[in-house]
Amino acid sequence: MKKGFTLIELLVVIAILAILATVIVVIINPGELLKQARDTTRISDLAAINSAIALYLSDVTTPYLKNGAACTAGTHYGTVAVSTSTPFAVAGNVLAATGVTTSVSGAGWVSVNFTSISSGSPLARLPMDPQNTTTYYYAYGCGTGTLNGDLSYEVNAKMESTKYSAGGGGDVVSNVKDGGDNATWYEIGNNLTQ
DSSP: OOOOOHHHHHHHHHHHHHHHHOOOOOOOHHHHHHHHHHHHHHHHHHHHHHHHHHHHHHOOOSSOOTTOOOOOOOOEEEESSSSSSSSSSSOEEEEEEEOOOTTTBBBSSSOOBBBGSOOOOSSSOOOOSSSOOSSSSSSEESSSTTTTTGGEEEEEEOOSTTTTTTTTTTTTOOOOHOOSOOSSEEEEEEEETT
């Protein structure tokens, strides 16, 4: 007698393993997990920028949120240039910063000179959106609202996962969640009606 598995037995075991693997992949949904990971990065990046701007405003004697100049309504900066569907209430295109977009010396997409903080810049470089496309990008606007005049600002990002989008379990974009005026963008800053 030969001891071993028959071809039928091997095929049945392989089929069962394939079905289990498929069920596990469908339940876990790795695509959604990757979206959630990118959204977590977005939330963390915007919190770091918000903290850095708050430190800048409290530390610098004469702060400017637009690289040494007063902010103007309708001028927004981002990690990419976008002319439609911007996250801001005040009309205007999102302009991509020229040159080094991650610069913290005021030439980056957030036009604040973080190097003028007495203890040095809290950011080594400005973060970029994990996707950085015309759909998913970071945007910055300043001084376009009535609160704090030229010292008001807003930083935005669009979430892509179901969890962090409007109505999801970890919803951060709804107006009641982030306090902003755009229900499809995550907004952070000291004036969310820019």
